Every structure is written in structure tokens, then in C-alpha cells.
Amino acid sequence: MSFRGKKESSPVSPLKKRRASWSELWLNHHNLLSSSPPPPLQFQSLTPPISNSKTLLPDLTLLLSDLTLLTIINKIPKSQRKILSLVCKRWFKLHGCLVRSIKVSDWEFLASGKMISRFPNLDTVDLVSGCLISQPNSGVLLNHRLVSFTVGLGSYQSWIEENLLCVEMVDIGLSKLADGCLNLRKLVVTNTSELGLLNVAEVCLRLQELELHKCSDTVLLGIGAFENLQILRLVGNVDGLCSNSLVSDIGLMILAQGCKRLVKLELVGCEGGFDGVKEIGECCQMLEEFTVCDHKMDSGWLEGLRYCENLKTLKLVSCKKIDYDNAGLGECLSGCCPALERLHLEKCQLRDKNTVKALFKMCEAAREIVFQDCWGLDNDIFSLATAFGRVKLLYLEGCSLLTTPGLESVILHWHELEHLKVVSCKNIKDSEISPSLSALFSALVEFQWRPDTRSHLSSSLMETGIGKKGSKFFKKT
Structure with missing residues (x-):
């Protein structure tokens, strides 16, 4: 007799558990997400949606x-x-x-008052380009060494005269400028009158530097009102730019009487002569730097420099003729500028031996001599430089007529020479350098030698110790 009873269930091993189905896995995961706590609300409130047109971030620079x-x-x-x-x-x-400095190209920017409101702390203002009415559709840009502007068709000389702002408009603009720029220190202007200068001088008491283009004797009547003026540049009759401006001896005398605190004076395209230069020397006793550019001076003006007792720098630029022939002028001017330290000649005609001799005699105390692109400076003219007895620096550039023997014959007499720079002097050759000249080079404090593109002296003398004996450095170019 068999008996079939209920089969007892045996315990299931953990390794043999039944694998859950895909539906169960999905259901368990869904229940887990639904039971998780929601994210904190404070994070949602701190990151609100940002609009494309406006941010809600605070401007921290407002605290400054x-x-x-x-x-x-x-x-x-x-x-x-x-x-x-x-x-x-x-x-x-x-x-x-x-902003402290501005160059005005549109006069309306000044006349409308926008310039003053935009830049209230200006101390340097250049109005020359703004005084020229440029052609808006012209693609012709004219660059002069004094000014740049666009021109239309035809002769630009007549165009300049026809398209300058009238004197009355310039004076009104200067009055507005003075009212808004009380701290003005430098002013550059053209085609103004003595009334316009007086309006500036009454308000801008700190003005120290003034540059007047298209200047004349009448305009200089208002210059004496600038009590603290120290630097003055006058541009008168300039070939190819302004042809009806005149600064004569009368203007120079007015200038001397009104500007007794001048330290630097530059005359461009000015006339005059001995009387005007003498008056400047006697009245402007603080004058240290005098520049004459493209002058129309009368004969004998150079002799007036003897009265500039404290003159330290004399610079002549683009002078076709320094002075007229005067054989006895050299002995008369010998050593008349004892305080002179620098003589700078640039783009000048030096073919007149008597005038050059007189100039060198007058400046024989100079310690720094510069010849830059001067025509006629050959060995004969350069030999007159032996009048300089205490030269420490010589700079030669563009002196194509000067040769190596001509250079040697002069600088061997200068026992205090420390700085020598020779650039673009094609007739000065490395092969013509003598042992005496080479020994002089080795004792220099500063030596720059580049007379032509074929020169190799600087590299070949590096091993000899040139520039190190009793010196500080050697400059190779």
C-alpha cells in the first residue's frame, strides 16, 4: 500500500535564486524613482530663467x-x-x-561743444587739421612736414588758401576751447588773430607751449598776454603751403618784449634779421634752444646770436643759405656763444665756406655736433670743424661727399671725443682706416659705424676689444 503525501519544500540556495524578469526590473526602478525625495526648492529659486535682453546680476563696480x-x-x-x-x-x-591730448580733424566737434563735454580734462589740443575744410569725396591725401590733409582737383596751394576757416570762426572756436579747458598747456592753431589769442590767454593761465601756423606780425600782438609761455613755434611763409604770411623784425621785437620767459623758440619760414634776433637775445634771457627752419632772414642775422648769452642748443633745418657772404664775419663772432653745447645742422646748404667758418667760430664751445643730410659738406668744408676744441659727440648721416681721410683729419684733433656715429656716408671706406684712426675707435665710449651696406668694420673689430678700453659699451648696428 502506497501512500502519497505532500512533498516537503527544501530550502533554496542563494546561488540558485530565480532571475527577475525585465518587467519586474522596470517596475522596481519606477517605484524607486517615485519614492525619492524631490530636489530642494531653494536651488530652483536661486537660478531663475535669464532673459536674452536683460541680466539680473548686480554691477559690482557701482560699489567703487x-x-x-x-x-x-x-x-x-x-x-x-x-x-x-x-x-x-x-x-x-x-x-x-x-584723455589729455587730442588732434581735432572736424571743426564742428569743437564748435558744437561736444569735444569739451566728451573730454573735460584736455591739456594738449591741435586744431590745425580741423581748420582745413577737407573734401569728403576726395581720395587724395597730401602729407606735408607740417600738416596732412585731403585735397580736391587743381593746385593744392590755392586750395589751402580757399578752404581755410575764416579768422572769425577760428577765434570763436578758441573762445569755446578756453572756457572748457582751463588746464590747457599746449595749443596748436592756424589762421587766428590777436583777439583769439587774447581770449585764450585770459582764461588758460597755465598755457606753456604754443604753436602758431600762418602767423604774421599782427597776430603776435596778442602773444604777450601768455605770462607762463615757455615754448613757442611760429610758422610763417612756407613754400608750397602758406605764401601770404609774414613774420619780420617787427614781429620778432613784439615777441621778444612779450615772451621774456621763453626757453625754446622755433622760427619756420620767418623773415627778419639782426635787429630782431638781437632783441630776442637781450629780452629772452632764459632762452636755451633756438631753431631756425627754412628761413628768409636778411644778411647778418647770424651775428644777432651773440646776444643769446645762455643759448645751449642751436638747430638749423632746411636752410638753403645760412647767411650771406661776409669774409670778416668769422673773426667777429669767434666764441660769442660760450654756453652753447649742441649744434645741429639738418638738410642745410653748406657750400659757402665763409658762412660755415663764421658759424663754427661762433659755436666753438659746442660739445655735440650733428650733420644730417647736409649738402656741400666735403673734406674742405669739414676741415673747418677743427674750430671745435671740446667735442664729445659727432653724428654724421647722409654726408656723401666726406671721405675717410677728411674725417680723420678732424677727429684726431678732438682729444675729448667719446661718441662717434657714422651712417650712410658712402665715401667713407673701411679699407682707408689708418692705425691712428683705429686706435681712436678703440677708446670710444659709443661707436656706431654704418657708412654703407658693405661695411664690416663693426664685426671685424669686435675681437680687438673696441669700445671696451676705458669705455662702457659698444653699440653694433
Whole structure:
């Protein structure tokens, strides 16, 4: 007899559990997500949706004062400050407060008052380009050594005269400039009158540097009102630019009586003569630097420099004739400028031996001599430079007529020579250098030798110790 009872269940091993189905796995995962706590609400409230047109982030620069922010912006290079002015209106205004110098090309920018409101702290203003009414559709740009402007068809000489702003408009603009720029220190202007200068002088008491283009004797009547004027540049009759401006002895005398504190004076395209230069020397006793460019001076003007007792620098530029022939002028002017330290001749005609001799005799105390692109400077003319007895620096550039023996015959007499620079003098050859000249080169403090493209003296003498004996450095170019 068999008995079939209920089979007892045996315990299931953990390794043999039944694998859950895919539906069970999905159901368990869904229940787990539904039972997880929701994210905190504070994170949702701190990150609101940002609109494309407006941000809610605070401007932390508002906590800084204008003075502090100006100090920070002032540390940034000038080339990058203009970009900062585009940040906001406040930064745009602060950027304008940092601008000190401006060159006006559009006169309406000054006349409308926008320039003063945009840049309230200007101390240097150039109005020359703004006084010229440029042709808007002209693609012709004319560059002169004094000014750049666009011109239309025809002769540009007549175009300049016809397209200059009238004197009355320039004077009105100067009056607005003076009212808005009380700290003005330098002004460059053209075609103004003595009334316009007086308006500036009455308000801008700190003005120290003035440059007048298209100047005349009448304009100089208002220059004496500038009590602190120290640097003055007068541009009168310039060939190819201004032909109806005249600065004569009368203007130079007015200048001397009104500007007794002048330190630097430059005359460009001015006339005059001995009387005017003498008056400047007697009245402007603080004058240290005198520059004459493209002059129309009368004969004998050079003798007037004997009255400039404190003159330290004499610079002649683009002078077709330094002075007229006068055989006895050299002995008369010998050593008449004992304080002179620098003589600079640039683009001058030096073919007149008597005039050059007189000039060198007058400047025999000079310690620094510069000849730059001077015509007629050959061995014979350069031999007159032995009149300089205490030269420490000689700079020659573009003197194509001067040869190596001519250079040697002079500089061997200068026992105090320390600095020598020779550039683009094609007739000075390395092969003609004597042992005496080579020994002189080795004792120099500074030596720059590049007379032509074939010169190899600098590299060949490096091993000899040139520039090291009793010196500080050697400059190779």
C-alpha cells in the first residue's frame, strides 16, 4: 500500500535564486524613482530663467567711487582703454576724463561743444587739421612736414588758401576751447588773430607751449598776454603751403618784449634779421634752444646770436643759405656763444665756406655736433670743424661727399671725443682706416659705424676689444 503525501519544500540556495524578469526590473526602478525625495526648492529659486535682453546680476563696480575706478582704468594700456568706454555710460564718461591730448580733424566737434563735454580734462589740443575744410569725396591725401590733409582737383596751394576757416570762426572756436579747458598747456592753431589769442590767454593761465601756423606780425600782438609761455613755434611763409604770411623784425621785437620767459623758440619760414634776433637775445634771457627752419632772414642775422648769452642748443633745418657772404664775419663772432653745447645742422646748404667758418667760430664751445643730410659738406668744408676744441659727440648721416681721410683729419684733433656715429656716408671706406684712426675707435665710449651696406668694420673689430678700453659699451648696428 502506497501512500502519497505532500512533498516537503527544501530550502533554496542563494546561488540558485530565480532571475527577475525585465518587467519586474522596470517596475522596481519606477517605484524607486517615485519614492525619492524631490530636489530642494531653494536651488530652483536661486537660478531663475535669464532673459536674452536683460541680466539680473548686480554691477559690482557701482560699489567703487569714480576716483577709485579712474585709478584702475588708468593702469590699463592706452590702446585698450577705448574698448572699456563701450561697457556702459559711466565707463564712457570716465574714459573721457582720462584723455589729455587730442588732434581735432572736424571743426564742428569743437564748435558744437561736444569735444569739451566728451573730454573735460584736455591739456594738449591741435586744431590745425580741423581748420582745413577737407573734401569728403576726395581720395587724395597730401602729407606735408607740417600738416596732412585731403585735397580736391587743381593746385593744392590755392586750395589751402580757399578752404581755410575764416579768422572769425577760428577765434570763436578758441573762445569755446578756453572756457572748457582751463588746464590747457599746449595749443596748436592756424589762421587766428590777436583777439583769439587774447581770449585764450585770459582764461588758460597755465598755457606753456604754443604753436602758431600762418602767423604774421599782427597776430603776435596778442602773444604777450601768455605770462607762463615757455615754448613757442611760429610758422610763417612756407613754400608750397602758406605764401601770404609774414613774420619780420617787427614781429620778432613784439615777441621778444612779450615772451621774456621763453626757453625754446622755433622760427619756420620767418623773415627778419639782426635787429630782431638781437632783441630776442637781450629780452629772452632764459632762452636755451633756438631753431631756425627754412628761413628768409636778411644778411647778418647770424651775428644777432651773440646776444643769446645762455643759448645751449642751436638747430638749423632746411636752410638753403645760412647767411650771406661776409669774409670778416668769422673773426667777429669767434666764441660769442660760450654756453652753447649742441649744434645741429639738418638738410642745410653748406657750400659757402665763409658762412660755415663764421658759424663754427661762433659755436666753438659746442660739445655735440650733428650733420644730417647736409649738402656741400666735403673734406674742405669739414676741415673747418677743427674750430671745435671740446667735442664729445659727432653724428654724421647722409654726408656723401666726406671721405675717410677728411674725417680723420678732424677727429684726431678732438682729444675729448667719446661718441662717434657714422651712417650712410658712402665715401667713407673701411679699407682707408689708418692705425691712428683705429686706435681712436678703440677708446670710444659709443661707436656706431654704418657708412654703407658693405661695411664690416663693426664685426671685424669686435675681437680687438673696441669700445671696451676705458669705455662702457659698444653699440653694433
